[in-house]
Amino acid sequence: MSTTAAPPGADRILDIAEQLRRRLDYSFRDQIVEAIYADAHAIADAAVRHVRPAGPTWDERIDRIITSRIWGFPIMLVGLATVLWLTIIGANYPSQAIAFVLFRVEDLAAGLFDFLGMPWWVTGFLWHGVWRGLAWVVAVMLPPMAIFFPMFTILENLGYLPRVAFNMDWLFKKVGAHGKQALTMSMGFGCNAAGVIACRVIDSPRERLIAILTNNFVPCNGRFPTLIMLAVVFVAASAPPALASLAAAGSVVAVVLIGILFTLIVSWLLSRTVLRGEASSFTLELPPYRRPNIGQIFYTSLIDRTLFVLWRAVVMAAPAGGVIWLLSNISVGGHSLTNSISGFLDPFGMMLGLDGVILLAYIIAIPANEIVVPTIIMAYMGAGRMLELDSLSALQALLVGEHGWTLLTAVCLMLFSLLHNPCSTTIWTMYKETGSKKWTALGALMPLTIAFIVTFTVAQIVRLLS
Amino acid sequence: MTTKRPKSIRRWTLPVVEPGGGARQLGIDTAEVDHVVCLAGNPNTGKSTVFNALTGLHQHVGNWPGKTVARAEGGFEYDGKKYKLVDLPGTYSLLSASTDEEIARDFILFGQPDCTIIVVDATVLERNLNLVLQILAITDKAVVCLNLMDEARRKDIEVDHERLTADLGIPVVPTVARTAHGMPELIAAVAVVASGAIKTKPRRVRASGVAADAVEELATIIEETYSGLPNARWVALRVLEGDKKVEDAIKNGELAELAQATGTA
Numbered sequence: 001m002s003t004t005a006a007p008p009g010a011d012r013i014l015d016i017a018e019q020l021r022r023r024l025d026y027s028f029r030d031q032i033v034e035a036i037y038a039d040a041h042a043i044a045d046a047a048v049r050h051v052r053p054a055g056p057t058w059d060e061r062i063d064r065i066i067t068s069r070i071w072g073f074p075i076m077l078v079g080l081a082t083v084l085w086l087t088i089i090g091a092n093y094p095s096q097a098i099a100f101v102l103f104r105v106e107d108l109a110a111g112l113f114d115f116l117g118m119p120w121w122v123t124g125f126l127w128h129g130v131w132r133g134l135a136w137v138v139a140v141m142l143p144p145m146a147i148f149f150p151m152f153t154i155l156e157n158l159g160y161l162p163r164v165a166f167n168m169d170w171l172f173k174k175v176g177a178h179g180k181q182a183l184t185m186s187m188g189f190g191c192n193a194a195g196v197i198a199c200r201v202i203d204s205p206r207e208r209l210i211a212i213l214t215n216n217f218v219p220c221n222g223r224f225p226t227l228i229m230l231a232v233v234f235v236a237a238s239a240p241p242a243l244a245s246l247a248a249a250g251s252v253v254a255v256v257l258i259g260i261l262f263t264l265i266v267s268w269l270l271s272r273t274v275l276r277g278e279a280s281s282f283t284l285e286l287p288p289y290r291r292p293n294i295g296q297i298f299y300t301s302l303i304d305r306t307l308f309v310l311w312r313a314v315v316m317a318a319p320a321g322g323v324i325w326l327l328s329n330i331s332v333g334g335h336s337l338t339n340s341i342s343g344f345l346d347p348f349g350m351m352l353g354l355d356g357v358i359l360l361a362y363i364i365a366i367p368a369n370e371i372v373v374p375t376i377i378m379a380y381m382g383a384g385r386m387l388e389l390d391s392l393s394a395l396q397a398l399l400v401g402e403h404g405w406t407l408l409t410a411v412c413l414m415l416f417s418l419l420h421n422p423c424s425t426t427i428w429t430m431y432k433e434t435g436s437k438k439w440t441a442l443g444a445l446m447p448l449t450i451a452f453i454v455t456f457t458v459a460q461i462v463r464l465l466s
Numbered sequence: 467m468t469t470k471r472p473k474s475i476r477r478w479t480l481p482v483v484e485p486g487g488g489a490r491q492l493g494i495d496t497a498e499v500d501h502v503v504c505l506a507g508n509p510n511t512g513k514s515t516v517f518n519a520l521t522g523l524h525q526h527v528g529n530w531p532g533k534t535v536a537r538a539e540g541g542f543e544y545d546g547k548k549y550k551l552v553d554l555p556g557t558y559s560l561l562s563a564s565t566d567e568e569i570a571r572d573f574i575l576f577g578q579p580d581c582t583i584i585v586v587d588a589t590v591l592e593r594n595l596n597l598v599l600q601i602l603a604i605t606d607k608a609v610v611c612l613n614l615m616d617e618a619r620r621k622d623i624e625v626d627h628e629r630l631t632a633d634l635g636i637p638v639v640p641t642v643a644r645t646a647h648g649m650p651e652l653i654a655a656v657a658v659v660a661s662g663a664i665k666t667k668p669r670r671v672r673a674s675g676v677a678a679d680a681v682e683e684l685a686t687i688i689e690e691t692y693s694g695l696p697n698a699r700w701v702a703l704r705v706l707e708g709d710k711k712v713e714d715a716i717k718n719g720e721l722a723e724l725a726q727a728t729g730t731a
Contacts, residue, residue, distance in 0.1 A: 009691035010716045016687055017705045020680040024706065028677045032703060033561065035673035036599050043633045043669070044592035049624040057621060203564050287510045288589070288617055293644055296518075 059288050063163070067286075072167040079160075080256065083151050085249035088228055091143035098142065102135035125325050129378075133321020136374030137313045140225045145309060148221065149301035152190060157292035161186050166286060173279045175264050176271030177214075178207035185211075185263060188218040190305060192422055193429040195220075200433070206277045210270050212430055213443045216422040217263040219256065221309055222370030226417050227252050229373055233396050234410035251414075259418050262450065274442075309370075312425070316368035323364055324378040338379050352452065353412030353459030355403070362416075367424045372417065408462050412455045419451035491522030491542050499541065499550040501660040504577065506570055506601060507585035508594050509556030512613045514538075515643040516585055517553045520653065544653050549660070552579070558593075560600045572711070574604050575697075576720070578727060580660035582608040583652070588618035588625050588640070598634065602668040603700040609655045610638040615647075635667035670699065680706060692725035 056064075065071050106127050113123040155161065164186055169179035180202050188195030195215040202208040219227055231248040239247035271277060327337040335343075342349075342356030349355040361375035377395070380403055399405040421444045422430070431440040505513045517523065521540030538553040554573055555566040574582055582605055586594035601608060612627055630638040637655040641648030658664045672678060684702035689695065701721065704712040715721040 009687075010719075010722075013684070013687055013691060013705065013716055014713065017684055017702075020684055021706055021708070024677060024680055028680075029561075029707065031673050031675055031677040032681075035671050035678070036596055039599055039669070039671045040592055040595035043595055043630070046633060047626045047630045048591050049626070050622070200565075290617075290644075 062289065063286060066160075066163050067166050072163075076164060076167060077253065079155070081249050081253045083148065083155075084228075084252050085245060086151065087144050087148045087224075088232065088248050088252075089245045090147045091228070092232075094143040095139050099135065099139035102139060103132075106131050106135060121329070124329060125322060129322045129325025130318045131321070132378060133317040133324070133371065133374060134314055136321075136377065137317040137371055138310065140229065140373060141222075141313055141370055142306070142310055144225050144228060145221055145306045146302065148224065149190070149305045150297055153297045153301040153305070154292050157290065157297060159287045159289050162286055171264060172267065175268035176277065176279050177210045177267040178202045178204060178280065181207070181211040181214075181263075181267070184215060185218050185260070188215045188220060190221055191309060192216050192218075192220045192426040196426060196429045196433055204277075204280045206271075206275050207280065209434065209439060210267050210275055212433060213270060213439065213446065214263045214266050216426065216443070216447050217259045217266065217419065219259060219418055220369070221305075222313065222368060222423065223417050224252070225370065226373050227255055227414055229395075230410045230414050233399065234405075234407055237396060238407070255414050255418055258415070262419065266446070266450070313368055313370045316365075317371045317374065320364050320367070320371050320375055321378060324375060328379065342379065351459065352416065352455040353408050353462070354416065354455065355409070357403075358409075358413060358416075362420065366421070369417070369423045408459065412459055415458060416451050416455050419447055419454055421445070421448040421451075491520070498548065500547040501580040502550045502552065502577070503581045503583060503656055503660060504552040504554055504573055504579040505583050505585060506554045506574065506597070507556055507611075508558055508587060508597055511556065511585045511587040511594065512643045513553055513556060513585045516583070516611060516613065516641070516649075516652075517551060519643050519646045519649050521551055542653070544657055547657065547661075549656070552577075557597065559597055560604075568711075571604070574601060575712075576715070576724070578724065579605070580607060581656045583611050583656060584608055585611045585613050585643075588612050588614050589621055589623055591625060599669065599671050602634065602636070603670060603703075604697045606666050606668050606696050607659050608636050608666065608668065609652065609659055610634060610636060611643075611648075611652055612638055612640045613643050615640045616642045616645075634669050637664075637666075692722060695721070695725040 066075055109131070110123050110127040113127065114120075161183055165179060165182035168182035172179050172181045181199075183201065184195050184198045187198040192215050195218075196212050199208050199211040199215070202211055228248065231251045232244075235251040236244035236248040271279075324338070327341070330337050332340065338357075338360070342360045344356065345359045346356035349357075349359045352359075357379045358376055361372050361379060364375050365372045377398065380398060399409075421427070427440060427444050430443045431437070434440060434443075505517055507513050517538060517540060520542050522542075523538075523540045540551050540553075542549050542551065552573065554570040557564075557567045557570050560567050560571045560574075573579070582601060584598050584601055586598060598608075598610060610630065612625060612630070615625070618625060625640070627638045627640045637659065639648055639652045639655050641652055643649070659666060673681070681699060681702050684706060685699040688702055688705075689698040692698070695701065701712060701716075705716070712721075715724075
């Protein structure tokens with residue numbers, strides 16, 4: 001567009017406006033707004049005929065229970081537990097089936113490569129590295145996501161999320177944050193990057209920053225499989241079989257609650273220190289309950305969410321699988337790089353109740369949290385190939401039997417997974433949303449520091465007591 | 467080209483449209499469009515659902531206010547004309563300085579859409595009309611999509627859309643976007659407004675008192691300076707409120723260009 005000079009008359013308009021403005025007082029805007037409201041009222045009065053039934057509508061009756069002081073929180077907890085429980089019991093079998101098929105493909109393809117006389121390192125890198133990484137991610141992540149996301153989307157389309165925000169509003173207000181942070185936090189369960197973008201619904205810059213910086217404390221879908229797997233292998237295994245899946249769901253709910261607790265604590269700390277200020281009030285409309293549109297739900301949850309997240313994980317997992325294979329097969333001074341690096345990290349890992357391999361996996365998995373467990377397993381298995389890991393009992397044998405994991409390891413890993421730094425996509429999204437390197441750095445390093453402190457404390461206390 | 471006198475809105479009746487007929491969804495293919503149409507409305511009135519119904523796209527629909535944070539664009543074709551559809555963030559008003567309201571207001575003012583579809587929730591009409599009246603202060607070319615008629619019916623609320631059409635001076639089309647009810651009629655209404663086949667007579671709010679006099683005085687001068695500007699009263703109001711963006715538009719000639727563009731259209 002060409003910049004034209006001010007047209008004749010422009011200055012005159014602004015001058016007269018300046019003069020007129022002096023005649024006006026601050027009720028000026030009120031007068032205008034009142035005129036609009038009065039007009040809207042008159043028009044609506046003429047066009048709307050209200051045949052309101054006696055008594056509250058069923059929407060209002062449901063809301064009275066769902067947002068009540070007594071039932072609001074129990075209903076949310078039971079809802080969350082149910083969703084997780086269905087995910088856990090529903091995902092187990094398909095996960096095994098997918099793993100079985102994909103690892104069989106690995107065997108067959110590797111066999112074919114050997115038969116064709118390919119160099120061992122080509123076969124190893126491609127099939128035992130890249131492919132195995134992919135297979136793990138798909139087998140571990142696809143089934144839970146394909147169950148969790150549709151349920152989450154149904155709740156969203158029904159209109160439950162604003163009720164959650166309504167129930168939790170007072171908590172966030174108490175810690176000096178915005179009530180809508182409950183909404184952005186809920187979106188974070190799906191994906192933290194999406195949660196950070198959703199923070200745009202918060203108008204006040206101060207409260208928006210708090211919501212962005214703390215979004216990471218709720219586990220996203222990339223981290224749920226890690227939590228679920230640990231819960232199944234360690235918590236469910238020590239519970240009676242009939243209650244196993246309930247115990248697993250219960251422990252994941254506990255982790256989620258710890259995450260929400262940290263969200264509140266850190267929000268409180270931020271609003272008392274670097275982001276000082278009062279909580280601003282807002283009107284939250286409770287939308288009517290709407291019948292979810294089935295086609296829309298399948299599209300949103302399976303295409304937009306499941307396949308999107310899975311694709312991202314696959315893109316990240318392929319190189320990670322390759323890196324792990326290389327680290328395990330390149331030897332310097334008689335030791336593989338995996339062994340050297342994890343050996344170096346081991347003392348530090350032990351302090352946190354973890355070990356060197358887990359830390360190494362977290363470093364490799366910075367691009368995407370969802371590949372942490374596959375990376376750990378690949379690192380443990382190293383060059384030792386052909387271990388069929390298509391069942392949870394095999395996984396338990398590997399982790400507990402061969403690498404000395406205890407319940408403490410599982411608990412610390414769950415806490416670390418919950419609290420540590422956000423994935424690279426989320427960090428990048430934070431940078432785009434805040435436009436500030438300083439806040440992005442804080443958003444990445446603060447959770448990591450908290451994760452170190454918490455796991456260190458837990459590990460030391462447990463070791464002291466035992 | 468023959469000049470046909472545009473039909474007056476008061477005699478405007480809904481064109482008869484075969485259900486589902488006529489419109490073709492174009493998804494995101496918005497190259498070389500004939501008309502630009504935007505979607506405005508209060509949060510959670512179903513703008514994204516209307517957007518998806520018109521374009522065949524799958525903009526994420528969630529049942530919570532404030533979900534559409536980025537501007538979505540899509541397209542559809544009707545009666546041989548291509549339309550670009552822009553989904554604006556939902557706002558309760560256009561008076562405050564929040565980002566959402568600025569995006570919506572700037573698009574309606576400077577983006578010069580050929581038609582603005584104002585999606586309103588039929589169950590809470592009065593509150594939604596506040597925004598409708600504010601939009602009608604900026605643009606003549608608008609259509610009201612009276613959405614969620616099924617919920618209104620369920621709540622025993624009857625809305626007389628013909629009365630609304632007469633009072634607002636723009637077409638009002640009752641719809642249930644979720645099931646695509648009323649979408650063909652909506653598209654037909656958009657087409658006649660965008661092409662100028664009918665001339666709307668948008669309701670303009672007149673305040674009384676000192677404030678109104680000041681607005682009136684300034685608006686007269688603005689109208690003299692920029693003949694053809696459809697929203698002199700609104701511009702006057704904004705200038706009196708000290709709206710920097712509108713003041714800048716006066717200074718750098720952007721408003722003059724706007725007046726020229728609408729004047730010759």
